[in-house]
Amino acid sequence: MDENFLAEQFEEHRARLKSVAYRMLGSLTDADDAVQEAWLKVRRADTDEVANLGAWLTTVVGRVCLDMLRSRRSRREEPLETQTHLPDPVVTRSESTDPEQRALLSDSVGIALLVVLESLGPAERLAFVLHDMFGVSFDEIAPIVGRTPAAARKMASRARQRVRGSAPTGRADLGQQRKVVDAFLAAARGGDIAGLISVLDPDVVLRSDVGMGAVDVISGAETVATQAAAFRHAVTELEVFPAVVNGNAGVVSTDNGVPRSVLSFTVVGDKIVEIDIIADQERLAGLDVSALR
Structure with missing residues (x-):
């Protein structure tokens, strides 16, 4: 695939890719870094046989974020479950009309939900975010986490139960x-x-x-x-x-x-x-x- 065309396509998907990375990492700066790292990987990859570029880019960003989460967790001394971390806030005056901010918050990803996601293991978080929030199939998630599709499905299910049990529901307008x-x-x-x-x-x-x-x-x-x-x-x-x-x-x-x-x-x-x-x-x-x- 021509690099200039690939770059144009990547830019069209950038807002969505950043929204994936933000949900995975809870940091706007880290999300930008992850998207940039994904672009460097994409430039070196053979994309001629890629049928669905948007879906493929999502998995590339997911893999980068998974590596970042695992590296982040390995530096922590306390168990993940005992720590609380507040994610970077996305602040606007009113409901945003900016395309990137709308993508970041397209499914009302409030701070409370992100705090729950922080308590998940890296692979569980990826399985939940990619499948439940972005519709990526477990067949595509499985090779990223090094598990079978059935195991990836179980990961997402465990994460879903944690979210349902911890994140508030029924928000007022x-x-x-x-x-x-x-x-x-x-x-x-x-x-x-x-x-x-x-x-x-x-x-x-x-x-x-x-x-x-x-x-x-x-x-x-x-x-x-x-x-x-x-x-x-x-x-x-x-x-x-x-x-x-x-x-x-x-x-x-x-x-x-x-x-x-x-x-x-x-x-x-x-x-x-x-x-x-x-x-x-x-x-x-x-x-x-x-x-x-």
């Missing part, structure tokens, strides 16, 4: 989410514990990533409300802008235009069931908040 989040922020500004508890699910979980590889996790409406009230200066002294974070209602706080935190809320019915806070200044350094003003 974005308008309802915003009403609940606004009520939460109003109560937080006033240090209103009762008001905070009224919009929190009794078993609400709050995860906070402040950097250095540490994520604090607390749960329970009273505990979360008490902490929110204690840090009410964050919503009174900083500029706080409404945003859509990975398809969910959220907020971004800034100090003189510098992003200080990104909050994503998972709302089911009229209650907040999960709050994810990313305050890692290194990860937020590249976030463009100009469109939120």
